[in-house]
Amino acid sequence: MSNIPLVRRAIAGAALAHSSTSNDVEHSTITPGEGSQWTPAALERAGSTLKALNRMAKRPPVHILFEDIGFTAGSGKGERRILHNVSGEFRSGELTCILGPSGAGKSTLLNILAGYTSNGVNGRITVNGHARDMRLFKKLSSYIMQDDLLQPRLTVNESMMIAADLKLGKELGRAEKELIVEEILQTLGLWDHRDSMSHHLSGGQSKRLSVALELVNNPPIIFLDEPTTGLDVVSIRQLVVLLRLLSRQGRTIICTIHQPSASLFSLFDRVYVLARGLCCYQGAAPLLVPFCAEIGHICPTTHNPADFILETLVGNSESAAQMSELCQNGKLSKRLDRMTVRGGRKPVLHSDESIQRIFVEHVAKEQMQKMEFPTTFMTQFSILIYRMFKQSSRNSLNLWIQLIHHVSAAVLVGGIFFLIGNDGGNPITNFKFCLSCVVFFMYTYIMIPVLLFPLELRMIRREYFNGWYSLKAYYAALTLSTFPIMVILGTVFIIICYFMSGQLMEMDRLILFTITGILIGLCSEGLGILVGSMFNATNGSIVGPATVAPLLALCCYGTGFGPYIEKIMKFLMSMSYLRYGLTGFCLALYHKRPLMDCNADFCLYAESKILLRDLGMATDNFETQIIGLLSFTIFFRVVAYFALRYHLTAEFTSKFMTYISKFLKHR
Ligand SMILES: Nc1ncnc2c1ncn2[C@@H]1O[C@H](COP(=O)(O)OP(=O)(O)OP(=O)(O)O)[C@@H](O)[C@H]1O
Numbered sequence: 245m246s247n248i249p250l251v252r253r254a255i256a257g258a259a260l261a262h263s264s265t266s267n268d269v270e271h272s273t274i275t276p277g278e279g280s281q282w283t284p285a286a287l288e289r290a291g292s293t294l295k296a297l298n299r300m301a302k303r304p305p306v307h308i309l310f311e312d313i314g315f316t317a318g319s320g321k322g323e324r325r326i327l328h329n330v331s332g333e334f335r336s337g338e339l340t341c342i343l344g345p346s347g348a349g350k351s352t353l354l355n356i357l358a359g360y361t362s363n364g365v366n367g368r369i370t371v372n373g374h375a376r377d378m379r380l381f382k383k384l385s386s387y388i389m390q391d392d393l394l395q396p397r398l399t400v401n402e403s404m405m406i407a408a409d410l411k412l413g414k415e416l417g418r419a420e421k422e423l424i425v426e427e428i429l430q431t432l433g434l435w436d437h438r439d440s441m442s443h444h445l446s447g448g449q450s451k452r453l454s455v456a457l458e459l460v461n462n463p464p465i466i467f468l469d470e471p472t473t474g475l476d477v478v479s480i481r482q483l484v485v486l487l488r489l490l491s492r493q494g495r496t497i498i499c500t501i502h503q504p505s506a507s508l509f510s511l512f513d514r515v516y517v518l519a520r521g522l523c524c525y526q527g528a529a530p531l532l533v534p535f536c537a538e539i540g541h542i543c544p545t546t547h548n549p550a551d552f553i554l555e556t557l558v559g560n561s562e563s564a565a566q567m568s569e570l571c572q573n574g575k576l577s578k579r580l581d582r583m584t585v586r587g588g589r590k591p592v593l594h595s596d597e598s599i600q601r602i603f604v605e606h607v608a609k610e611q612m613q614k615m616e617f618p619t620t621f622m623t624q625f626s627i628l629i630y631r632m633f634k635q636s637s638r639n640s641l642n643l644w645i646q647l648i649h650h651v652s653a654a655v656l657v658g659g660i661f662f663l664i665g666n667d668g669g670n671p672i673t674n675f676k677f678c679l680s681c682v683v684f685f686m687y688t689y690i691m692i693p694v695l696l697f698p699l700e701l702r703m704i705r706r707e708y709f710n711g712w713y714s715l716k717a718y719y720a721a722l723t724l725s726t727f728p729i730m731v732i733l734g735t736v737f738i739i740i741c742y743f744m745s746g747q748l749m750e751m752d753r754l755i756l757f758t759i760t761g762i763l764i765g766l767c768s769e770g771l772g773i774l775v776g777s778m779f780n781a782t783n784g785s786i787v788g789p790a791t792v793a794p795l796l797a798l799c800c801y802g803t804g805f806g807p808y809i810e811k812i813m814k815f816l817m818s819m820s821y822l823r824y825g826l827t828g829f830c831l832a833l834y835h836k837r838p839l840m841d842c843n844a845d846f847c848l849y850a851e852s853k854i855l856l857r858d859l860g861m862a863t864d865n866f867e868t869q870i871i872g873l874l875s876f877t878i879f880f881r882v883v884a885y886f887a888l889r890y891h892l893t894a895e896f897t898s899k900f901m902t903y904i905s906k907f908l909k910h911r
Pocket residue numbers: 317318324326344345346347348349350351352353502
């Protein structure tokens with residue numbers, strides 16, 4: 245079943261055993277998985293196959309304790325209290341489900357615990373008895389969000405190997421990584437689909453792949469927001485059984501679930517019930533019904549406890565308040581602890597000394613390593629650019645569409661301005677040709693990121709939040725990945741319309757014209773990324789063109805009365821990157837040009853100097869236009885980087901807000 249030769253697997257297994265810090269190392273063998281026949285029983289059997297993963301590195305068990313967590317959304321009149329000082333504890337080796345009616349605050353609590361939301365939050369979160377250090381916590385945890393999207397145009401195996409390369413770095417060699425990937429895919433029932441493209445997977449398989457990708461570096465704590473949404477009952481059960489299996493291997497697994505069936509409910513070890521931002525119960529799943537009975541809510545024996553608790557709490561603020569009071573809003577009461585012990589599962593308390601020791605050792609090791617990511621900037625950059633090139637080379641339809649768009653637009657522009665390039669009696673028409681080229685590069689390259697980048701953002705959110713790579717590496721790869729296509733297609737466009745419009749056949753002019761076009765494209769793409777990282781595709785498609793419309797108006801202001809352009813207008817025009825582009829095009833065609841053909845008695849603009857004067861470009865030089873375009877390119881891309889960071893990092897938002905409020909206080 246495996247495609248890894250036996251010898252290589254043996255070496256990989258031995259290397260893993262060697263790299264382990266654990267004393268109880270077993271030999272690495274893979275129990276053949278069940279492939280697509282992925283049943284709970286098969287899964288339990290397959291559980292034994294995660295040996296290499298579990299041996300990979302000693303990860304500490306993680307116990308999370310949170311006290312008086314409150315969250316307020318909005319500000320001023322729109323301020324709303326979403327969570328009301330809830331407390332609770334999640335333990336290692338347990339599968340916990342956060343239950344509650346819609347709008348109860350489940351996702352909000354999960355976001356806070358995972359560290360995704362930090363602004364507007366109060367309360368304390370401790371990890372194994374230590375105040376949560378977000379930098380370390382991110383290394384230990386993975387957060388799988390509800391609307392996570394997988395990278396398209398990569399096979400399951402390729403996605404996993406890229407995740408392994410990014411998340412494990414040089415910690416392990418190729419063979420060991422392949423072994424771990426194989427184990428995870430076997431266990432999750434994806435091995436038979438390893439060569440399928442990830443965008444061809446079913447909903448259940450995609451969710452499992454999301455989990456598989458985050459398992460690669462063996463995180464001891466996994467958060468999942470609504471992992472069962474959109475799945476059929478069989479897939480839901482398979483996924484929850486898998487999560488249970490993973491928790492049994494010492495991980496802390498916390499997920500929010502809307503309405504589990506009775507049989508599904510019985511798979512959870514611990515339940516945390518939220519209603520109206522209050523904790524109504526937290527403890528062992530089987531004890532939920534006796535707990536409700538204590539306050540007079542009797543669950544009929546034939547009833548699903550999950551349905552019962554939701555029915556009890558929906559629209560009933562009194563019951564929610566009553567239950568919250570009884571469980572002290574999630575604070576561990578002695579009575580609940582007693583019930584938990586009676587329930588049969590010995591609770592592993594966060595004060596357990598051995599766990600504390602392992603954690604302290606782990607923290608010390610991580611602090612010594614200091615590195616925020618397991619791989620260097622260059623490694624991340626090269627893996628990401630490889631992934632981007634691979635994905636775009638497989639998207640042949642997209643490449644064809646872009647090629648057809650460039651060629652057809654070039655033929656159209658060339659046809660409209662056919663052989664007017666050297667006509668001294670009609671130079672304004674040639675000016676319009678330059679303007680058409682500006683508009684082409686501007687709209688083409690601004691609209692691609694405006695429409696596509698919001699989707700890309702959704703895809704990278706999980707990877708970035710879970711610490712696969714730094715934003716700088718991603719951004720550098722993104723910037724460079726589109727450049728070759730832009731250069732090739734931009735050159736194709738310019739060559740076609742330059743020749744068709746009959747411009748002067750001088751190589752240096754053609755090169756300067758091409759450079760200007762590509763720089764307008766680069767600049768517009770930067771602006772498009774900026775808009776795409778701030779707005780969704782719908783709003784972006786309004787904001788993008790609305791932003792460039794005034795820039796376009798400014799760029800051709802003064803045509804015909806160049807020497808009389810007002811100072812203020814000159815200043816405003818210098819704020820439009822399109823003006824630098826238009827001037828660059830005109831200078832490429834007209835600077836120090838011999839007299840143009842004249843079919844009339846007198847052609848005022850046959851001398852290009854006069855034309856440049858009336859266009860307001862007489863004193864300009866080409867270098868200034870290139871510097872202007874490059875400066876705007878850098879400016880847009882730097883601002884877009886911060887906009888992207890703002891969008892992806894809750895922490896950055898809160899730091900930014902703190903900085904602003906400090907600044908205002910000091911004034
Ligand atoms: N940043 C925010 N600004 C304003 N309101 C918010 C914000 N975050 C959450 N809310 C509100 O808080 C309430 C709880 O939201 P949350 O998504 O946590 O609920 P939930 O229990 O996960 O619901 P569901 O099960 O329907 O997903 C909702 O009414 C939501 O509108």
